[in-house]
Amino acid sequence: MTTPLDALPLETLRTRTSTKWATYPADVLPLFVAETDFPLAPAISQALSAAVERGDTGYVPPRTRYPEAFAGFASRRYGWDVDPARVRTTCDVMMGVAEAIRAVAGPGEGVIVTPPVYPPFFAVHEESATEAIRVPLVRADAGWQLDLDGIDAAFAAGAKAILLCNPHNPTGTVHAREALAELAEIAARHGAWVISDEIHAPLVLPGAEYTPFLAASETAAEVGIALTSASKAFNLAGLKCAHFVTASDAAHAVVSRIPMEVEWRTGLFGILAGIAAFEDGDGWLDALIARLDANRALLADLLAEHVPGARYLPGDAGFLAWVDLGALGWGDDPSRRILKDAKVALNPGPSFGAEGAGFARINYGTGPEILEAAIRRIGALIAS
Numbered sequence: 001m002t003t004p005l006d007a008l009p010l011e012t013l014r015t016r017t018s019t020k021w022a023t024y025p026a027d028v029l030p031l032f033v034a035e036t037d038f039p040l041a042p043a044i045s046q047a048l049s050a051a052v053e054r055g056d057t058g059y060v061p062p063r064t065r066y067p068e069a070f071a072g073f074a075s076r077r078y079g080w081d082v083d084p085a086r087v088r089t090t091c092d093v094m095m096g097v098a099e100a101i102r103a104v105a106g107p108g109e110g111v112i113v114t115p116p117v118y119p120p121f122f123a124v125h126e127e128s129a130t131e132a133i134r135v136p137l138v139r140a141d142a143g144w145q146l147d148l149d150g151i152d153a154a155f156a157a158g159a160k161a162i163l164l165c166n167p168h169n170p171t172g173t174v175h176a177r178e179a180l181a182e183l184a185e186i187a188a189r190h191g192a193w194v195i196s197d198e199i200h201a202p203l204v205l206p207g208a209e210y211t212p213f214l215a216a217s218e219t220a221a222e223v224g225i226a227l228t229s230a231s232k233a234f235n236l237a238g239l240k241c242a243h244f245v246t247a248s249d250a251a252h253a254v255v256s257r258i259p260m261e262v263e264w265r266t267g268l269f270g271i272l273a274g275i276a277a278f279e280d281g282d283g284w285l286d287a288l289i290a291r292l293d294a295n296r297a298l299l300a301d302l303l304a305e306h307v308p309g310a311r312y313l314p315g316d317a318g319f320l321a322w323v324d325l326g327a328l329g330w331g332d333d334p335s336r337r338i339l340k341d342a343k344v345a346l347n348p349g350p351s352f353g354a355e356g357a358g359f360a361r362i363n364y365g366t367g368p369e370i371l372e373a374a375i376r377r378i379g380a381l382i383a384s
């Protein structure tokens with residue numbers, strides 16, 4: 001069995017200068033933005049330290065090993081056959097999403113989003129000048145699912161693409177291969193595209209089986225444009241590197257038309273860290289997954305003990321928990337009361353769409369001590 005990765009101690013985390021640790025005063029425990037609290041994978045530290053030593057801080061060259069490194073990772077971890085010639089880098093996943101949308105939908109045209117969903121999936125349309133068409137996920141007994149009939153209807157009404165999130169943020173849902181294959185058929189029937197954000201894919205947890213959208217079926221390969229990065233699993237968001245993947249001539253042609261400037265904005269440190277992650281990060285990633293799996297169970301236990309009114313359906317992937325706190329009577333946005341009175345920062349449910357009223361998103365990508373301290377603080381609010 002893999003030993004779970006240990007998080008950094010609170011004193012060290014408080015010296016960090018990124019959003020998670022530098023937004024709130026020191027009496028707040030931050031369990032909000034999707035950064036994690038672990039030491040960097042050794043292979044990444046070494047690659048970045050060596051680059052600093054060399055003063056190697058310039059632009060990304062025209063050819064790097066990054067596409068091959070990702071193809072190797074995809075083959076080992078997911079059994080997915082990626083052609084390195086169909087990997088194109090960019091600055092971050094959301095810039096890639098904006099450009100992919102712009103490439104397939106004109107100004108004012110509709111792009112389906114499936115709330116509750118990562119808030120920039122709404123905001124990105126300001127950048128791409130498109131319109132978000134909301135087709136909410138459906139809550140079934142087994143978990144959250146795509147509303148395939150609703151998506152079909154939205155395409156019939158003119159939407160040009162769907163922005164898929166697989167695994168889904170905030171519910172942690174890993175969509176079933178059958179649902180993805182069916183989605184591909186629906187999109188193909190309407191001549192529409194599936195832009196699949198798979199940034200959380202390296203963090204699929206035990207018990208779930210992830211299917212890369214492009215590998216769901218031959219049709220999916222035709223209609224899909226995937227975006228991913230090492231940045232969420234390996235906590236590299238500040239290094240600015242993500243990539244498009246395609247698996248058909250038609251999709252490759254779309255991504256090839258995206259201007260060179262979009263690729264040029266990739267960060268060199270992101271490339272170097274991504275290569276190290278994809279080539280030499282498996283052991284560290286396995287230890288992280290073991291930690292997140294344990295934390296997912298711990299969070300369920302802590303909520304049951306300290307916040308009994310909370311409803312939490314543990315997700316299949318990642319380190320984000322979507323928790324219904326509606327029964328506590330703290331209004332549509334319980335995170336406000338929790339920040340003010342418990343000094344714990346969570347993401348407000350309503351920022352994920354109207355479906356998030358009464359919910360909050362909890363980041364459990366941290367050590368068990370911090371997680372327990374935070375949930376105890378929230379529980380103490382009920383006691384008071």
Ligand SMILES: Cc1ncc(COP(=O)(O)O)c(C=O)c1O
Nearest residue numbers: 034092093094118169197199242
């Ligand atoms: C689903 C999803 N997509 C994209 C991002 C942001 O990625 P990037 O910083 O590469 O734009 C996040 C960050 O949490 C995310 O959860």
